Amino acid sequence: MFNPNPAADGNCTIVFDTDEQKYLFVSESFYGLFGVGAGHLHQNLDFLTGLVNPEIFDGIKQLTDRLAMNESIQITYHLQAGQKQLTEKRTLATDALTGHKVILSNITSALEGVRTPIPFIKPGLSEQFLHSLIDSSTNFLVRIDINGKFSFANRLFFSAFGYDEADIIGHHFSKTTIPQDAYLCEEAFINCITNPGKIIRLVHKKPAKDGSLYDTEWEFVSMTDDSGAVVEIQGIGRDITPQMQIQEEVLQMKDSLEALINNTHDHIWSVDKKLRYLYMNQAYVEQVTYLTGVKPCKGQYSYKHEGFSKQIIDDWTVYYNRALSGERYDIISESIDPVSGQRLYYEVSFNPIYTAAGDIIGAGCFGHNITERLKIxxxxxxxxxxxxxxxxxxxxxxxxxxxxxxxxxxxxxxxxxxxxxxxxxxxxxxxxxxxxxxxxxxxxxxxxxx
Missing domain, CATH: 1.10.287 (Helix Hairpins)
Structure with missing residues (x-):
């Protein structure tokens, strides 16, 4: 049976009847999450067939075959196409209606939120395989005990930050925390202890052994024993340094552009399709305030500005609507200096603002004082x-x-x-x-x- 209602793209549920070898339930979001069509499930009794590395596939099958009734395993793997990483909790249960054995799989994107920890299992082939899955992960994985000391970190964590196991295991998490972010890590740790099962998100700078700093993003969840007591905290993280650098560069460019725009004496402003101010540079705000005595504000309807007469508002409504209809043109606007009584002239350019799809969403205006030029x-x-x-x-x-x-x-x-x-x-x-x-x-x- 297939679920007719779409679910969230970041997770899905699959129920497979092992006795009759058929799917009883598959979330509609399965196809988007795994990037396959509906025919994939009709052709493959194991939905991971052809989607993960063959060695990983065989290992997962061994883990599944070893499951006892009502026992669960949690595994993390990445798809060969697109390298998307997923976390799956797989449980062997009994169908109350038919008495058949069923495999219940709950799958989420790795950083969408893991609600239960990766279990500790008996030593042997399964543990080795599970550790190989963990070490092949493209995300950091750490475990911290209730005293705040590292009890585990995967290979990626060590290689990315240059630490050895002796540097980390048994040491307090503050060793990989800069002083400025210590309070953030402490808060996340306390939240995990006091809120078992709740995903705690954390973004902070993590120092490498050589002193380099990395921007990291984490999701932590507490691990509990049978009595519900928190025994450890598990964290899944990733390096977001490149993204943060890009964001910083974008912000710097934005600040530079803002500084450039606000240091010009020309007037730059824009309105949306409802004639509300979208943007105004400092020169425009100061000039309108000087001429009218009323400061314009972002989001305010330009045709309701108290300092403009009805005739001016009517004229400018026509000007804006011409630009909103796709016309590019210039006008000469005339004002009276409220102090000197002299006439001021501005050449104003009107330009429609387009989206990438070609739709007009506003009008951009550029005004230049030409009083002196006309005088000359x-x-x-x-x-x-x-x-x-x-x-x-x-x-x-x-x-x-x-x-x-x-x-x-x-x-x-x-x-x-x-x-x-x-x-x-x-x-x-x-x-x-x-x-x-x-x-x-x-x-x-x-x-x-x-």
Whole structure:
């Protein structure tokens, strides 16, 4: 019988009738957990066939064949495809309805939480095999007694941290704990002692023998005897140093980007599809607060900002919606400085924000103060107008009297200076000189900015 309801991806249950050699129950999550199709169980009476190393498969079969009624074993193995590591508790029981022997398997991802400890079993082939499984694990495995001293650690633990058994076994767990994290380890230890069966999670830095530090992630569970008393604590852990380094690099990049964005005078902000502020850099927050007297806040609806007039809100709602519809464009936004009363101009760029799937989830805005630029442009236009006016004056108002002066000088009697006609010409020269002076004054006046 197969369970029609999907279960959690991290665990599954399998019930196998050994007398009739058939599956009575299999969780739907089995297929995702083991990465196989439905045909796998129809073709194989042992669900691990072809999924684990043949030597591991044979060892598990030997352990299963040695089970007494109502006896359980717990084993950890990894799948050949994808190297996924799983923990299985396998129990031999009797079906109350049929009286048949059944194998009940509860399987979890290794770090999803092991609810019961790996058992101690009698010396011999089974113990050797179990230890080989433990030592082939890709996770750390340790046991700590109720006094806080190591009683066991697997091969990976020793090789990763450079310790020998003599360095660890019989020594307090604080030997592999840095002072800064000692309280975390103490709390985890006490929680395990006082909460039997509860999974206690711990993330801390563990020092290697050579002084190197490793970021590690652990799950601890207490082991109890038949009376329920805690006798040991078992921990399964893994090295997460690479992940932590990546996270640290990401945070550093984020902080650097934030610093860069917040050190610019340009305004950078974004809104979601409901026109709520998603992000605002410091320059935008300060400018809006200065202009309106009301500080904008992340998550606030931009169209409900108390400092904006209804007309401004209506205009900007249109701007945002254009970007949310996929349009990229620029506008010139005009504001009034509340202190000086001068006009301020900003060039604002609107850009839709897309997801990896191509869906628009918001609008990103970039504003740049162009007040000074427009002022310079205006001055340049005015200067060009003045230069054109000077050129016009030079061409007409100044050249005409100069031409007249040159003509009069040409009419003068240079041989007989006292010729009566020269007196009349000189009088005309005075008149022309006055005209030249007036034209020059016009040119000078045109160069002065009013």
């Amino acid at each position: 442009q205006k001055e340049l236009v005015s200067q060009n107008d003045r230069l054109r006016n000077i050129a016009s004056l030079s061409s007409h108002e100044l050249r005409r009297p100069v031409a007249s002066m040159l003509g009069l000088i040409g009419l003068m009697d240079h041989e007989d200076f006292y010729n009566p006609e020269n007196k009349e010409i000189i009088a005309h020269l005075f008149t022309v000189s006055a005209e030249i002076d007036t034209a020059i004054r016009l040119v000078v006046d045109s160069t002065i900015v009013k």
